[in-house]
Amino acid sequence: MYDVKEWRHVFKLDPNKEISDNHLEKLCESGTDAIIVGGTDDVTLDKVLNLMARIRRYTVPCVLEVSNLESITPGFDLYFIPSVLNSRDIRWFSGIHHEAVKEYGELMDWNEILIEGYCILNDNCKAAIQTNANTNLDDEDVIAYAMMAEKMFRMPIFYMEYSGTYGDPELVKKVKRQLSETRLFYGGGIQTVQQAKEMGQIADVIIVGNAIYENFDEALKTVNN
Numbered sequence: 550m551y552d553v554k555e556w557r558h559v560f561k562l563d564p565n566k567e568i569s570d571n572h573l574e575k576l577c578e579s580g581t582d583a584i585i586v587g588g589t590d591d592v593t594l595d596k597v598l599n600l601m602a603r604i605r606r607y608t609v610p611c612v613l614e615v616s617n618l619e620s621i622t623p624g625f626d627l628y629f630i631p632s633v634l635n636s637r638d639i640r641w642f643s644g645i646h647h648e649a650v651k652e653y654g655e656l657m658d659w660n661e662i663l664i665e666g667y668c669i670l671n672d673n674c675k676a677a678i679q680t681n682a683n684t685n686l687d688d689e690d691v692i693a694y695a696m697m698a699e700k701m702f703r704m705p706i707f708y709m710e711y712s713g714t715y716g717d718p719e720l721v722k723k724v725k726r727q728l729s730e731t732r733l734f735y736g737g738g739i740q741t742v743q744q745a746k747e748m749g750q751i752a753d754v755i756i757v758g759n760a761i762y763e764n765f766d767e768a769l770k771t772v773n774n
């Protein structure tokens with residue numbers, strides 16, 4: 550199922566973290582809609598290739614969320630390219646992307662590439678620090694970024710990224726009301742079934758990341774809620 554419009558739940562696996570074969574099998578066969586491979590720290594080609602090969606034993610769609618140019622490899626079903634709308638540094642919005650397209654544009658299969666308009670909302674997360682994101686945003690600011698993603702840039706995905714901390718369901722609701730075409734991805738701090746239910750009822754897709762490494766049994770239960 551490679552159509553993100555059909556997705557409700559995704560696990561995000563960090564190539565820089567260990568996962569046992571047993572846990573990986575349970576995630577891949579859980580009924581989740583896809584596995585995203587992505588992270589911020591030490592994402593190397595070797596680690597990405599290793600994780601991709603292990604996920605490839607299963608039929609679940611497998612997506613690379615590109616975090617640097619060095620670790621891009623063929624073999625994934627889809628490629629998600631983050632573009633950080635609230636970065637203070639244009640490199641993370643379009644700069645690296647421009648370099649990449651200049652170098653590899655002719656080789657890229659645009660049918661398998663989706664741009665994610667990221668709005669990073671947790672000041673302390675690694676992605677916010679790396680991209681120098683302005684997280685000092687009120688609700689109207691976030692809604693404006695969502696509208697830009699959909700109406701101005703026609704991005705297929707608007708990603709509310711609270712990485713490591715649970716976000717504000719009321720704000721996610723307000724953003725959801727603004728979007729009709731662009732899919733709303735919510736990620737951050739989902740550790741329990743209750744949280745998955747709450748955000749899953751609002752956002753189009755919820756992403757569960759760190760809980761996989763911190764509380765595996767609870768993370769697994771977040772599917773189908």
Ligand SMILES: CC(C)=CCC/C(C)=C/CC/C(C)=C/CC/C(C)=C/CC/C(C)=C/CC/C(C)=C/CC/C(C)=C/COP(=O)(O)OP(=O)(O)O
Nearest residue numbers: 588589590615616617618622623628631641645646649676
């Ligand atoms: C060979 C082949 C098949 C080619 C495919 C062609 C292709 C896809 C080419 C790419 C073209 C392109 C436009 C590339 C641009 C690439 C790029 C590097 C863009 C910048 C990405 C970016 C803005 C990264 C910033 C960080 C970020 C937003 C990361 C997202 C992931 C994230 C937030 C993870 C959570 O962090 P985590 O590490 O889990 O944190 P904790 O440890 O605290 O949990």
Ligand SMILES: O=P(O)(O)OC[C@@H](O)CO
Nearest residue numbers: 712713736737738758759
């Ligand atoms: O790791 P957590 O906090 O679950 O966040 C998931 C994902 O949005 C990270 O990019």
Ligand SMILES: [Mg+2]
Nearest residue numbers: 563588758759
């Ligand atoms: Mg993480």
